[in-house]
Amino acid sequence: MAELITHSPILIIAIPLLAAFLTPLIGMASQKARNAFVVGSLVFVTFLVFALARDISFNGIHVYTLGAASPDLSIPTGFMVPVRIILEVDGMSAFFGIIWAIVSLAAAIYSLSHIASETGQTRFYTLLLLMVTGGFGMMFTGDLFNLFVFLEIASISGAALIAYRTKFADTQEGGFKYIVVSAIASLMVLFAIGLLYAQYNSLNIAYLAQVIQYTTLDKIALAMFLIAFAMKTGMVPLHLWFPDAYSVAPASITGMLVITSHACMYAAFRICFTLYGGVINAPVVGWIIIIFGLLTMFVGVTMAVYQKDVMRFMSYHAVSQLGYMWIGVGVGLAVLGNAELIATYGRDAMSGGIFHILNHAMYKPLLFFTGGALFHYTGTRDLTKMGGLAHKMKWTTILYIIGTLSISGIPPLNGFSSKILIYESVYQFHPILTITGIIVSILTLASFTKAFHSAFMGAELPEYKGGKEVPRSMIIGMVILAAGIVFVTLFPSLVVDWAIHPAADALIDQGAYINAVTGAIP
Amino acid sequence: MRRVTGWIVLIVLVAFLVWGVTLVHPFGDPDASAMDDYIIENSQEETGSNNVVAAVLFDYRGLDTLGEATILFTAVTGVLLLLRASKRKKETS
Amino acid sequence: MMEHIPLDFPFLAAALLVGISFYIIIFKKNLIKLIMGIAMLASGVNLFLVSLGYRAGGTAPIYTDVPEGTMVMSVPQALTLTSIVINVAVLALMLTMAIRIYRHTGSLDSEKSRKLKG
Amino acid sequence: MLTKIVRTVANQLILFIVIFGLYVIVHGHITPGGGFQGGAVIVSGVVMLLAAFSSQELKKSLRERVLTIVESSGALIFIILAFIGIGTVFFYNILVGTPIFGRIPAIGPGPGDIWTGGVIPLMNFAVGLKVIAGLSAVVLALALFSGGEEVEE
Numbered sequence: 001m002a003e004l005i006t007h008s009p010i011l012i013i014a015i016p017l018l019a020a021f022l023t024p025l026i027g028m029a030s031q032k033a034r035n036a037f038v039v040g041s042l043v044f045v046t047f048l049v050f051a052l053a054r055d056i057s058f059n060g061i062h063v064y065t066l067g068a069a070s071p072d073l074s075i076p077t078g079f080m081v082p083v084r085i086i087l088e089v090d091g092m093s094a095f096f097g098i099i100w101a102i103v104s105l106a107a108a109i110y111s112l113s114h115i116a117s118e119t120g121q122t123r124f125y126t127l128l129l130l131m132v133t134g135g136f137g138m139m140f141t142g143d144l145f146n147l148f149v150f151l152e153i154a155s156i157s158g159a160a161l162i163a164y165r166t167k168f169a170d171t172q173e174g175g176f177k178y179i180v181v182s183a184i185a186s187l188m189v190l191f192a193i194g195l196l197y198a199q200y201n202s203l204n205i206a207y208l209a210q211v212i213q214y215t216t217l218d219k220i221a222l223a224m225f226l227i228a229f230a231m232k233t234g235m236v237p238l239h240l241w242f243p244d245a246y247s248v249a250p251a252s253i254t255g256m257l258v259i260t261s262h263a264c265m266y267a268a269f270r271i272c273f274t275l276y277g278g279v280i281n282a283p284v285v286g287w288i289i290i291i292f293g294l295l296t297m298f299v300g301v302t303m304a305v306y307q308k309d310v311m312r313f314m315s316y317h318a319v320s321q322l323g324y325m326w327i328g329v330g331v332g333l334a335v336l337g338n339a340e341l342i343a344t345y346g347r348d349a350m351s352g353g354i355f356h357i358l359n360h361a362m363y364k365p366l367l368f369f370t371g372g373a374l375f376h377y378t379g380t381r382d383l384t385k386m387g388g389l390a391h392k393m394k395w396t397t398i399l400y401i402i403g404t405l406s407i408s409g410i411p412p413l414n415g416f417s418s419k420i421l422i423y424e425s426v427y428q429f430h431p432i433l434t435i436t437g438i439i440v441s442i443l444t445l446a447s448f449t450k451a452f453h454s455a456f457m458g459a460e461l462p463e464y465k466g467g468k469e470v471p472r473s474m475i476i477g478m479v480i481l482a483a484g485i486v487f488v489t490l491f492p493s494l495v496v497d498w499a500i501h502p503a504a505d506a507l508i509d510q511g512a513y514i515n516a517v518t519g520a521i522p
Numbered sequence: 523m524r525r526v527t528g529w530i531v532l533i534v535l536v537a538f539l540v541w542g543v544t545l546v547h548p549f550g551d552p553d554a555s556a557m558d559d560y561i562i563e564n565s566q567e568e569t570g571s572n573n574v575v576a577a578v579l580f581d582y583r584g585l586d587t588l589g590e591a592t593i594l595f596t597a598v599t600g601v602l603l604l605l606r607a608s609k610r611k612k613e614t615s
Numbered sequence: 616m617m618e619h620i621p622l623d624f625p626f627l628a629a630a631l632l633v634g635i636s637f638y639i640i641i642f643k644k645n646l647i648k649l650i651m652g653i654a655m656l657a658s659g660v661n662l663f664l665v666s667l668g669y670r671a672g673g674t675a676p677i678y679t680d681v682p683e684g685t686m687v688m689s690v691p692q693a694l695t696l697t698s699i700v701i702n703v704a705v706l707a708l709m710l711t712m713a714i715r716i717y718r719h720t721g722s723l724d725s726e727k728s729r730k731l732k733g
Numbered sequence: 734m735l736t737k738i739v740r741t742v743a744n745q746l747i748l749f750i751v752i753f754g755l756y757v758i759v760h761g762h763i764t765p766g767g768g769f770q771g772g773a774v775i776v777s778g779v780v781m782l783l784a785a786f787s788s789q790e791l792k793k794s795l796r797e798r799v800l801t802i803v804e805s806s807g808a809l810i811f812i813i814l815a816f817i818g819i820g821t822v823f824f825y826n827i828l829v830g831t832p833i834f835g836r837i838p839a840i841g842p843g844p845g846d847i848w849t850g851g852v853i854p855l856m857n858f859a860v861g862l863k864v865i866a867g868l869s870a871v872v873l874a875l876a877l878f879s880g881g882e883e884v885e886e
Contacts (some may be wrong), residue, residue, distance in 0.1 A: 010823040014812065017592060021808040024801055066585050067824035076564075081556040085585045123603040130596050139591065145694055149589035152701050156593060156708060160600030163712055167608040169719035175604075176646070176712040183653050183705050184640065187660050190698060191633070194664045197691065201555035220542045318607075341571045524882035528641040536634040543626035543663070550671035558668070558688040562676055565689075570829050570837050570849040571762040574676035574686070579767065580853045584824040585724040588815060590697045590769075591860055595808050596869040599702030601711045602797070605874045678838070679763045679845035700769055707871050714878060 006071055008052040008248050009064040009087040013098065013136050015045055020129035027122030035112055035301065038125045042108050042132070046101040053094040057502060061516040062089040063142070074517045082204040082517055088142030090513060091502030091514070095354070096139045097268050098499070099361040102484060103259050104132045107252040110477025113470070114252055114376060115164075124164060130155040131256060137233055138263045142517065143205045144193045147267060148186060154260050155232075160250040162257075174248035177241040187230040192224035205275050206517035209510060214279035222285075223277055227269035233261045234319050235326070236296040242319055243303075247311035247381070251372020253478070254311065255365030258318055262357055265325065269507055272333055277510035288336025289326055294436055295325025301443045309381045310371045313451060314364070317407065320440060321360050328353020328422045331429045332504070345425040351502040352421035355496065359414045359488065363406040366481040370400040371502030372471045373478070374455060383451055390461035393469050399478045404452060406485055408445035414488035625666035632659030646713045646723045650706065657702040665695040743785035751776035754865075761857035763845030766859040772864025779869045788876035797884060800870040807863030812858065814852045826851040830878050 004011070019041035027034040056062060064087040065074045067214040075082050089097070108128060115124060134154030141147050159182065163175030193203065195217050202208055212218060227238075234242035240280025246254050272285060307313035332350030335341035373396045374389065375381050390397045406415040419441060469475075488495050506513070562604060565577040579587045639652030643668055668691030674681050676689040717723055758771030782791055818825030828835050828851035836849045848856075874884050 004817075006820060007823065010819075014816070014823065018809075018812055019586070020592075021595070021805055021812060024805045028798075028802075064822075066822060067581055067818070069825070070821055079556075079560060082706040083557050083560055084582050119608060120603050120606045123599050123606075126599050127596065127603065129600075130592060133592065145583075145697075146586055146589070149586050149593070149697065149701070150706070152593055153589060153596060156596045156600065156705060159712075160596070160603055160708060163604055163715070164714060166604055166606070169716065172604075172712050172719060176709065176716060179705065179709055179712065180574060180649065180653065183702075184656070186657050187653075191660050191663065194660065194667060195542065195546070197664075197694075198667050199553070201553060201688075202557055203690075215545075217545050220538060252537070289825050323573065392661070419746065511528075525642070532634070532637055532641055535637055536630070539630040539633055540627065541876050546623070546625060546626055546667075547624050549666060550669050550718040550770075552667065552670060552688065553623050555688055558690055561689055562686050566838055568677060568829070569826055569853060570835065570851055571853050572678040572838055572843075572849065573762050573767075574678070574843045575692050575696070575762065575765075576762045576767055576850070576857070579696065580856045581740050581824070581826050583690070583693055583697075584815060584856075586693075586697050587856075587860070588811065588824075589755065591808060591811055591863055593701050593704045594867050595805065596706050597707050598804060598871055599706050602801070602874055603804050604708075604711045604715055604743055605878045605884045611631050611688045675765065677763075677765060678842050681842045683842060696769065703868075711875065714875070 004048070005051060005055050007064070008048045008345060009140050010066065012045055012048050012052065013087075013133055013140060015041060015048070016129045016132040016136070020126050020133065021113045024122055025125045026364065027125070031121070032236065034122060034125065039105070039108055039112075041129070045132070045136075046105050048459075049094070049097045049101040052089065052127050053098055055357065055496065056094045056473060057090060061512060063087070063324045063516050064089075077402060081202060084206050085146050085205060086142045086206075086517060087140050087163035088206065088513065088516060089140050090516075091489065091506035092266065092269070093139045095358070095499050095503040096263065096308045097136060099358060100132070100135045100139065100259050102362060102480065103261075103365050104128070104135070104256055106365065106369075106477045106480040107256045109480070110255075110295045110372075110474050111250070111252040112473040113296070114222040114372060114474055115250055116471075118165065119162070124161065126251075127157040127161050128256075131161065131260070135256075135260055135263050139266060142205050144196065144205060144208070146203075148189050148193060151189065151264070151267070152182075154263065155179065155186065158182075158253070158260060164250055164253070165248075168248070171248045174245040178373050181231060181241050188228040192221040192228070194326055195221040195224075200417070205270065206514045209275050209278065210514050210518055212276065212279055214276070214281075218276070218279075222271070225261050225271045226268060226285075229264045229271070230292070232264040233268070233322055234296075235292050235322070236319070237292075238297050239296070239300070239319050243312045244417045246315040246318065247309055251311070251368050251375065253369040254315075254372070257362050258368070259361055260446055261318075261322065262361060265357070269329060273336070273507040274510055274513050277336065280336070282336040283334050286330050286332075286336070287329035289333060293326030293330055294433065295323075296320065296326060297440045298436060301440045301447070304445065305447045308383050310374055310383050310386075310451065310455065311368070311381050312347055313383070313447070314367050314371055317367075317444060317447075318360075318364055320444065321356070321364065323440075324419070324422060324437065325353045325360070326358050327426060327433055328356060331426050331433070331508075332507070334429070336508070345428045345507065347504055349429065350423035350507065351496065351500045352418055352425055354503050355418035355421055355500045358495070358499065359406065359418050359485075362481050362484040362488065363403045363415065366399060366478055366485070367403040367407065369474070369478045369481070370396050370403060373474055376474070377467050380463060383454045385459070386455040386461075388456070389464065390456040391460045392464065392467055395475050395478075399482050400452065400456065402482050402485055402498045404445075405446040408448060409441045410445070412489060414485055414492065417488070417492040428444060625669075629659045629663035629666065632656075632662060636645060644725045645676075646716065646725055649725070650709050650713060652705055653709070654702070657698070657705075661695050661698055664691050664698065667691045740785050743781055747778050749777055750781070754778070754861075758857055758861035759854070760845075760847070762850035762853045763847065768860025769864055772861045772868065775861065775865050776868040776872065780872055783872060783876050788873065788880055791873065792877065795869060795873055797870060797874070800866045800873075803866035804863055804870065805824060806867060807859050807861075810859035811856055814856050819853075826853070828852050828855075
């Protein structure tokens with residue numbers, strides 16, 4: 001068991017990868033065995049992630065040096081600079097890892113019947129496992145170039161999965177847009193990595209954080225990193241591709257794409273707080289992030305109000321919700337370096353933003369899954385053509401209500417706990433942020449109520465009379481996420497103490513991250 | 523309007539790029555790099571490979587190469603997935 | 616030998632390649648041209664990466680039958696190799712999607728083949 | 734399909750291309766080259782065949798299913814080679830010092846020895862296998878698709 005924990009950072013990345021390489025071979029033999037294999041490997045990975053997270057909360061940061069004589073030999077004996085690729089898992093990485101494990105498991109189970117009538121299922125599951133690998137790699141790596149490689153794995157497999165339903169033209173267009181945006185973003189990341197390498201001749205985040213000077217080149221590199229990752233998360237001036245890509249993917253994949261955008265957000269936080277944390281001009285960068293976060297929040301929700309396509313409607317809400325997280329963490333960044341302000345409200349604002357990531361990662365995939373269930377049942381994504389579905393789809397209706405209440409921040413659901421945390425702390429920084437947040441929240445509730453009314457309420461439409469509730473595996477996938485929501489709703493303080501605060505502290509405490517690598521000189 | 527915005531973005535971007543690359547160290551004269559020197563000196567002993575680039579690819583930065591192979595695998599799977607027939611020719615069990 | 620080349624020529628060439636590719640990406644409507652733009656962007660970034668590691672007068676970092684002397688940095692070369700293969704993969708997938716779009720809409724013009732709006 | 738001259742020449746040339754590609758793959762750890770490069774050389778030969786013959790004809794000898802299996806096995810060999818080091822650390826070069834590819838060459842410049850490099854030559858071989866099968870599958874699928882045929886599941 002101790003061995004398993006020691007090796008778990010790489011096992012969490014390598015086991016989905018191994019499973020992805022095996023899936024085509026197993027898929028040739030039997031479909032049932034393949035499905036069981038995919039779900040089984042994801043369950044095992046989820047277990048490993050939880051074990052690793054538990055160990056981190058007791059023993060601190062995990063460092064794993066690939067190919068060295070021992071896992072914690074991060075720097076060769078008698079040498080000063082890390083040479084090999086180092087995986088570094090701290091509270092923040094583990095937090096994102098847990099989210100990713102749960103959502104990908106739910107998505108895989110949901111897919112079992114959601115794509116049951118399509119061809120090419122074996123390749124679908126192969127790509128799904130590769131996407132899981134890419135996500136975990138992005139979250140766990142401590143090396144910039146490795147981050148780029150895993151970013152590419154996640155985005156290429158994501159693009160192929162978005163275009164999965166090849167018989168529709170819009171899926172191809174959405175996939176194409178996604179891959180173009182990803183390619184440009186990742187090449188910008190690579191250029192920025194080159195700029196850093198040109199000066200410091202290293203790729204390790206912890207080592208770079210120690211030696212970084214904040215020269216002009218570093219500023220250009222920081223701008224490139226931030227633009228690239230903001231582009232990948234759909235921050236507002238660069239959000240036009242976002243609903244196009246998200247609305248056409250199979251619903252299970254849309255749920256996972258939400259978390260890949262969170263992974264890009266994680267990378268942006270890692271760059272701002274850990275890599276540049278010691279030298280960054282925090283108020284300026286913080287304010288830039290806050291202003292664009294506000295725009296994102298507001299534009300997303302106003303665009304969502306007009307949408308008729310259920311998946312597009314939810315995608316715009318995803319854009320809008322991402323704004324809350326940018327604001328929460330942006331306020332934390334703006335006061336970084338000022339220990340007093342961090343203690344009064346900075347840490348709370350960051351905790352609120354991070355808590356909102358957790359909640360969003362539960363309710364947004366859930367809502368996308370219910371949208372997929374509606375599509376599965378009616379064969380259309382157009383809300384105006386639906387109606388009276390509550391009569392037949394009892395489970396979906398209940399799960400949709402849970403998701404709606406949660407996203408609009410209705411007490412006592414989990415969306416409320418994180419939003420109130422953001423509102424309270426951000427108010428002390430600048431009141432206008434809180435006011436905008438509340439207005440956006442009200443608009444969100446209004447538009448979701450309207451969508452609920454047009455899809456579920458009213459008389460049963462004649463064309464949907466003969467249908468049945470969606471298959472069981474789709475419901476199980478949704479119930480996993482709903483259970484997450486209920487858990488967070490019931491025990492908010494437990495979650496905050498064990499997951500949110502360690503994650504926020506991991507971002508603030510840059511020294512611990514550096515020491516875990518460079519302090520291990522024997 | 524779109525064209526004007528496009529030109530502004532383009533000009534700002536190119537200006538920053540050219541400015542940026544002139545700040546990089548002169549070509550052919552990088553700063554002393556501890557990591558690269560370590561690898562060049564020790565790769566033969568540690569990995570037994572005469573080709574230092576191969577040693578970096580498969581030993582020092584092995585996970586990158588695994589990721590690279592994975593990306594190729596992903597792309598091949600993706601291409602075959604997208605070019606598949608969307609209807610089954612005969613029903614499989 | 617290096618004295619004849621103006622100081623930062625490879626870096627400027629990389630910046631120029633990136634600039635031209637951004638021009639293509641921003642202004643060109645044809646999907647194939649867009650893909651070519653991204654291929655050029657990748658080439659520019661790769662050129663920048665590989666020229667970072669050059670040491671004047673250095674030999675390739677391969678010990679088989681090499682004259683004594685300095686060797687150029689090996690890590691940027693490995694990074695470039697990785698990045699080239701990655702871009703091949705991205706291009707293959709992009710071209711596939713472009714072919715699919717052409718099959719569906721009969722056009723490679725990004726304005727005409729557009730189904731999704733707003 | 735091109736003329737008979739081109740087809741005959743392509744038929745003879747492919748042998749040399751494959752041999753050169755294999756040479757590049759096998760000597761990846763001592764001379765410039767490796768799995769990716771050698772694989773790309775061989776795939777360029779496949780592209781030449783595709784130009785000389787029709788994709789329909791090539792399909793008879795290169796089956797998609799076989800290519801998928803070969804590609805998966807190449808990737809599997811690679812990741813298993815990485816996994817066998819996990820007794821110490823993932824990616825640990827366990828074969829250095831053993832009779833299989835385990836010799837240490839003379840430090841400094843010198844003639845290469847094929848039995849060096851530990852797992853590196855084996856990984857090169859696995860990657861080469863993967864690249865050959867994967868890229869051949871891609872070019873073949875693209876050629877078949879432009880001819881109006883879709884890939885079977």
